[in-house]
Amino acid sequence: MRVLFFTAMSFLFSSVVFAQEIEDHDNMLMDHGGGHLMDMGGGMVMGQNLDTLPGGCDKIATTKEITVHAGHKYAKKFPGRMFAFDVQEYQFEPCTKLTVHFINEDHVRHQWMMHGLPGYLYPKGMFHLEVTGPGKVSGTLILPPGDKTYLVHCDLAQHMEKGMKGQLKVGKGSGDLPSIPGVTEFVVQDDYSGAIPEKLSYNQSTDSASAKAATAKKQQPTASDDSFISGVMVVGLAIGLLLAPLLAKKFKGMTAAEVVTYVFELIKETVNYIIQLINTLIKKASSGKAS
Numbered sequence: 001m002r003v004l005f006f007t008a009m010s011f012l013f014s015s016v017v018f019a020q021e022i023e024d025h026d027n028m029l030m031d032h033g034g035g036h037l038m039d040m041g042g043g044m045v046m047g048q049n050l051d052t053l054p055g056g057c058d059k060i061a062t063t064k065e066i067t068v069h070a071g072h073k074y075a076k077k078f079p080g081r082m083f084a085f086d087v088q089e090y091q092f093e094p095c096t097k098l099t100v101h102f103i104n105e106d107h108v109r110h111q112w113m114m115h116g117l118p119g120y121l122y123p124k125g126m127f128h129l130e131v132t133g134p135g136k137v138s139g140t141l142i143l144p145p146g147d148k149t150y151l152v153h154c155d156l157a158q159h160m161e162k163g164m165k166g167q168l169k170v171g172k173g174s175g176d177l178p179s180i181p182g183v184t185e186f187v188v189q190d191d192y193s194g195a196i197p198e199k200l201s202y203n204q205s206t207d208s209a210s211a212k213a214a215t216a217k218k219q220q221p222t223a224s225d226d227s228f229i230s231g232v233m234v235v236g237l238a239i240g241l242l243l244a245p246l247l248a249k250k251f252k253g254m255t256a257a258e259v260v261t262y263v264f265e266l267i268k269e270t271v272n273y274i275i276q277l278i279n280t281l282i283k284k285a286s287s288g289k290a291s
């Protein structure tokens, strides 16, 4: 009897703890129409479609359910990444009715957003689940026909770049998307060697990814070089434009030799003026000290 009591109590306790940790939004969502469901607690579903067949689907081919976990802890196995889904790649039959249970395990906002769906069925071609803070939200859509790879990601600033990115293939898919953690190569490979990029020895690297990155660096001038050159050019052009009318007036009717002489005189005068100025300042400073 006591054992039963303790079992019951611990079950109750653990379910309370679980409820506090992961908030289930599914029963709190309000249907706003057009497949848009939302509650005040940060749970949201957009592009929900329970029964409208996409063009080209005669019937629902099969019904599937997946649970997607999102959180910082799933990124730990991907060096340099901050957020991730627990699974990066899915594949389904065309015209599958898919229910996604999305569980956010972080104390920030995360999304599971799918792109490239038919716009006549899904607003902006998106199906989108969102939870703020630890919580769960579920949504359903019907996948289109044909072979296509769809991007799934979290659209919050920098979350995709930090690893929260995956792909969902319908049928055979249409190839692989870049920068899917653990699936495909990064588009821009970060370099953690600590070396200053400009001084990198391009031949020393045996790692193919960093060699590729090095080649890319070699081919393109760096941004700082570009801006320096254009900066000098802009200043030069501005000075030239300002001085051109003045000089043109001054040099009118002069021969080349006269112009050169004039410019030399100008420089000499300027230098003399600066020397005089410095002398005056030194004199002032020393007389100040003496008195």
Ligand SMILES: [Cu+2]
Pocket: 083, 109, 110, 111, 154, 155, 156, 159, 164
């Ligand atoms: Cu996120």
